[in-house]
Amino acid sequence: MRIPSAFLLVALLLLACVGFALTTGQYHISLETLWKVLAAKFAGCAPNEDLATPAMVLWSVRLPRVLMAILAGAALSVGGVVFQGIMKNPLVSPSFLGVTHGAVFGASLAIIFLGKSAISIESSAFFWAVAAVAIVYAIGGRGINTLTTLVIAGVIVSTFFMAASSFLKYIADPNEQLPAIVFWTMGGLNNVLWTQVIRAMAIIVIGIGVILTFRGKLNLLALGDEEALSMGVNVKVMRILFMLFATLIVAAGSSSCGIIMWVDLIVAHIARLIVGPDHGKLVPFSALLGALFLLSTDTVVRLLPGGEIPISIVTSFIGAPLLGYLLMKQNNAWKA
Amino acid sequence: MMATLSARNLGFSYHRTPVISKVDIQIEGGVTALLGPNGSGKTTLLKLLLGLLKPAHGQVFLDGVDLQSLGHRQAAKRMAYVPQVHREAFAYQVEDVVLMGRMPHASFLSPYSREDREQAREAMERLGILHLARRPYTQVSGGERQLALIARAMTQGAQVFIMDEPTNGLDYGNQVRLLERLQTLAQGGLSFIFSTHHPDHALSVADRVVMMSQGQILRDGDAGTIDAESLEAIYGVDVRLFHVQSGIRVCVPGLRLRPIAC
Numbered sequence: 322m323r324i325p326s327a328f329l330l331v332a333l334l335l336l337a338c339v340g341f342a343l344t345t346g347q348y349h350i351s352l353e354t355l356w357k358v359l360a361a362k363f364a365g366c367a368p369n370e371d372l373a374t375p376a377m378v379l380w381s382v383r384l385p386r387v388l389m390a391i392l393a394g395a396a397l398s399v400g401g402v403v404f405q406g407i408m409k410n411p412l413v414s415p416s417f418l419g420v421t422h423g424a425v426f427g428a429s430l431a432i433i434f435l436g437k438s439a440i441s442i443e444s445s446a447f448f449w450a451v452a453a454v455a456i457v458y459a460i461g462g463r464g465i466n467t468l469t470t471l472v473i474a475g476v477i478v479s480t481f482f483m484a485a486s487s488f489l490k491y492i493a494d495p496n497e498q499l500p501a502i503v504f505w506t507m508g509g510l511n512n513v514l515w516t517q518v519i520r521a522m523a524i525i526v527i528g529i530g531v532i533l534t535f536r537g538k539l540n541l542l543a544l545g546d547e548e549a550l551s552m553g554v555n556v557k558v559m560r561i562l563f564m565l566f567a568t569l570i571v572a573a574g575s576s577s578c579g580i581i582m583w584v585d586l587i588v589a590h591i592a593r594l595i596v597g598p599d600h601g602k603l604v605p606f607s608a609l610l611g612a613l614f615l616l617s618t619d620t621v622v623r624l625l626p627g628g629e630i631p632i633s634i635v636t637s638f639i640g641a642p643l644l645g646y647l648l649m650k651q652n653n654a655w656k657a
Numbered sequence: 658m659m660a661t662l663s664a665r666n667l668g669f670s671y672h673r674t675p676v677i678s679k680v681d682i683q684i685e686g687g688v689t690a691l692l693g694p695n696g697s698g699k700t701t702l703l704k705l706l707l708g709l710l711k712p713a714h715g716q717v718f719l720d721g722v723d724l725q726s727l728g729h730r731q732a733a734k735r736m737a738y739v740p741q742v743h744r745e746a747f748a749y750q751v752e753d754v755v756l757m758g759r760m761p762h763a764s765f766l767s768p769y770s771r772e773d774r775e776q777a778r779e780a781m782e783r784l785g786i787l788h789l790a791r792r793p794y795t796q797v798s799g800g801e802r803q804l805a806l807i808a809r810a811m812t813q814g815a816q817v818f819i820m821d822e823p824t825n826g827l828d829y830g831n832q833v834r835l836l837e838r839l840q841t842l843a844q845g846g847l848s849f850i851f852s853t854h855h856p857d858h859a860l861s862v863a864d865r866v867v868m869m870s871q872g873q874i875l876r877d878g879d880a881g882t883i884d885a886e887s888l889e890a891i892y893g894v895d896v897r898l899f900h901v902q903s904g905i906r907v908c909v910p911g912l913r914l915r916p917i918a919c
Contacts, residue, residue: 409746537768541757543747551707551738552813553730553761598747601768 324596328606335391335613342387342620343379350375381515389513389521389578390619391612396525396574398592398611401585402603403532403567406543407560408472411593412648414586415454415571418475418564421580422482423453424572428505428579429489432498439514442505443576450572453478454564462561507631508579510619517577528570529608532563536600539563543598581615582633583640588614590647659846660735660816661685661720662706668714669701676701677872680715684817684850688843690859691852692883693869694892699852702869703821706850707738719817733761737810739820742802742827748793751805755781755790758812773812780808784838800831807838818842820851824858836862856888856896856908883908 344350350358358376361368368376400415408417415421427449428442435441461474486502493499532539538559541549550556575581592607615632618639622632663683669676677698693699704710706717708724717724719732737758758780759773781787784804789797794805803823810818823839824832839849840862853859859866859880866883868876870891876882888896888908895911 406747411746537757537760537763540749540753541760544745544749544754544757545740545743547704547709548738548740550709550729551733552757553728553733555729593747598749599753 324602324606327595328609331606331609331613335609335616338613338616338620339387339391342390342616342623343383345620346378346383346623348374348378350379355379385513385515385518386510386619387616388518389510390616392518392521392525393510393574393578393581394584394588394611394613394615395529395608396521396570396611397581397584397615398588398607399529399532399604400567400571400574401587401589401611402592402600402607403539403563404585405589405593406539406598406600407563409543409545411590412586412644413472414589415567416479416582416585417472418568419453419457419478419482420450420568420571420575421582422479422486424450424575425506425580426453426482426486426489428576429486429493429502432501432505433489433493437498437501439512439517439577443517443520446576447572449482450576451568453482454568458561458564504631505579506633508575508581508633508636509629509631510578511623511629513577521573521577524573525570528566528573529604531566533601533604535559535562536604539600540598543600579631580633582637583644584611584615584636587640587643590644659686660848662718662736662817662848662850664706664712664715664717666715667702667705667712667717669698669705669710670713675872677705678714680872680874682706682867682874682877684848686843686846686848687864688839688862689848689850689865689867690863691850691867691869692856692859692891693852697869697891698872699869700821701872703819703850703852707736707819708732709738730761734814736817736819737813737815739803739806739810739818739823741822741825742799742806745795748795750790751786751792751794751797751801752777752781752790754794754805755808755812758809758814761813777808777812780811781805783811784808798831799827800834803827803831803835804838807842816846817848817850820849822853823851824853824855832858856883859883860906860908 340352344352344355354372354375358368358372358379361372362380404415404418405411405413424446427445427447430449431442431445435445457471457474457478460477461470490499490502493502538554541552541554542556542559546556571585588611589607592610593603596602596606618635619632622635623629661683665681667680668678680702691699691702701710705712708717708729711725719727719736724732756769756773756777759769759776763769763773778787778790781790784807786801786804786808789801794802797805807818824835827835836858843849860883863880866878866880867874868882868887868891875891876887885896885898897909897911898906899909900906
């Protein structure tokens, strides 16, 4: 597939998916109604009375949820691309450097000690996700050839945070707090609020913008640290910058919707197979593809008969076998 | 104008173990071969010359300016690192790899201009790999990859090429072709310094040979510097040199000259 047509195809599919996600659900909204409600909203006037219910459903439930799915999907995938690039390995993801377990610890901490408000869970998860990566970097980020030590430091820090989270689960109130922790770790885009969408959007748009600005340097880092250094790239500073912004967007994407497994690794990997490793194309394409993947998964999860199930269960059921398949045929898949 | 790379009283240690000490070297045009056994400090010296490592003692000068004050970006416009052929994780197109050589010249926001692409294509054409431009770098042969890395260094605008065992991993034909290429490019005014484990490579193309042992320069001179004694001194094995034609010498390990016991 030529690259522009791949972009076009994914963009069209995403658009179709947005239309479908906004109109389908327990309360059905026709495309015509959707159009009227949006038109009224953009015109700045209140919708007619017969449109009050669909307007409410759209505005306070579906639209924030759809936007969050798009943002989180894009953020996780771009985070995956950046981490794979700076680690020079197409099969790693931010979770290898402690992001996931840091976020789980932060969310658990907030649920137990700070009450279960969205803002406290979100900010605590965000803070501890960034802190986990910072600790990983402090332990393993010395010298120039530090990629292996970084991954090992990631394992150390992840294990520590996992133990800390287990301890928190152990002391949590089994009726209220424990289920909240468990559900958060399984991820979900239900109950997304506009304030969360806007916070996430600000961080994610800026983060992806910065990453795109430095795409050329990311290409060099992905080729080799010493080569990049010999070509005038400040490897240490750039690596910290990329890790910082990738962690920020991943934390922003996952702190308001819990842990969503596999999206980062799988989408980044597949996007690279389609458009190649040049980050100028790969970053925007993986953002689109990640948005499409998470939005379609979330829509499926929402429409499943028998009620909604946590999204990580579905992404893992898709992601793990897919990665296994890619690993088995890696000679073609990695290098193609 | 030919670029000059020189080092004065260079020293470097890993964890207080000296790896390089009291090295003086000056490179100005031609092909310089760096010979020495494993652990003699060849790679460390090359990395110091490139500025990838900070010297513990002494200084490296590029056109008379201290490398530490010049900075990587400015140095990269005149001096390039051609690494050993390696297998990459990501399948960049050959063209993209060559284009990366324009990074030191690129402006902050838009990495590569039309002229940058033009220069990359020129370098590929000069090295005869233009037909590979759209092929994945990971799927061309080792020799072609080495040419792509040299093309990238040329795209960088470098006058001095620093190569760490460039023939490593190449088959015999590609080793010879690469050395011929270095000789041709050097005649065009570029300078090369490469480390090698093959004295014959030094004998065949080097205008100058630097022999290292235990972090110090043992000998430094034209290809005539290489003799049986110096090779035995640095490698610790029996070596003979033979004249096969006027001015052409080959190096043969002593073991082949012993009669085969029946």
